[in-house]
Amino acid sequence: MFRLIREKTRLAEWALFENEALPHHADLYRMAMWLLRDSDQAEDLVQETFVAALGSFHRFEKGTNCRAWLIKIMYHTLSKRRRAEGRLRMVSDTEEQIAETVAFEPATPQTITEEEVLAALERLPEQFQEVVILSDVEDMTYKEIAGALSIPTGTVMSRLHRGRRLLRAELAAYANSLGIGQSAEPETSQPAEKEGGGKSSAVS
């Protein structure tokens, strides 16, 4: 009898997981692919993430954002993997450099293509790319992003602010080169700042 109960419980749990979590596999794969740039590694990471999620699905709060929960697990899995690989990298002063070099608020160009947006995103430093994607593509809240990346909410907000500003600067430079996408901005920018603004090569 216990075996029968166990069997039914397993099936019910699996059905729930299949309906709630599995539909997000393509979103997770795209995110993994963006981060790793290798399809085999991206598949491995997504599989590892889903196995971990399955194991702790009882902790998932129904009614909350399942995709954000999965992305959080994926980032933790990736972080653990990188730690095990002993990958060391310095990212300390990038934010300060960017704060200094992006001094003005560029207007958002209005005539741009999807490919141009993606190419501009790719030129941002990694820590700005990830917050912009998690917020603007994955629709995660600041709090969910902070949980996924294990950083304070204030850091999420400042990185988002700078990341989006950089993205607009990248696109404004592109739009400028084509003579498009300029909107009036009388109260926000001085001509001198505009000439010296935009993302400099120092941060790329």
Place this chain on the structure above:
Amino acid sequence: MLCRDFREIADSYLSDELLVETNHDVIRHLEACADCRRELTARRELRSKLREAFQHAPNLQPADEFAGRLKAQLQHVALTRSRFSVVRAAYVALAASVVIAAAIGFRALYQRWDSQNDNADFVSAALSESAIGDHRDCALNHRLAERPIDLDEAGRNYDPVYIDLVRAVTSGGTLPAGVQLVDKHSCVFKGRRFGHVILKYQGELVSVLVTRIDAQDRNTAAAAAEAITTAESEGYRLAYFETGQHAVYVISDLSEVENRSIAQAIAPAVSKHIRDAEHPA
């Protein structure tokens, strides 16, 4: 609200992350300002393009058969293990109770016998927190406020114990098999300088951190030299010993026994190295 103010918070407005009062201010401003309405539309459009670009980019799409493979693998895992079973949960709870009771008993005995833990309170919590912070921000997350420098350079400019520290750490000969040297440098966490040797053991990074002990770092008198204290804090394992003027930490995600074994392996050579530097002939 000025246009300048609006443009600072326009993205938070689009993300619905503003307070209700600020939202009202934004709406009032938008009603009166065509430029900002245009800017908001452009930013909304940019987000939409970014989302669509991400979802449609050919090089980011999973292979057609990936969904099937993933589902089959997960289904197999889900249906062959019994972690969700109520019966199993009862067994697990019972076993856990026995383990916890045994652990409490063992801990009581261990604490009675382990005289080496007597110096646990000799060094301030702030010093241990700095060491943990450095392990976390430098070895694990690579987010340092200040760029690390070479150990020899730090030895010449700050503290001679950093010179040849790596040799002292790795030359003991009793380190467990499989320990690898990953990195070595001197770094600063919240104003405190450390000599930092990063090892890797069983897939985990292990920080060996050496720093000078100042008067304010001590709670009371000096601890017994080379006595190894172990602790767990912020989820990390710590093993600690000192040599009069310097503290040495071994910090990792390893088990207490494994982390301590590394501290025990390096303690004789590192202590001698530091003492020699503290009291040159």
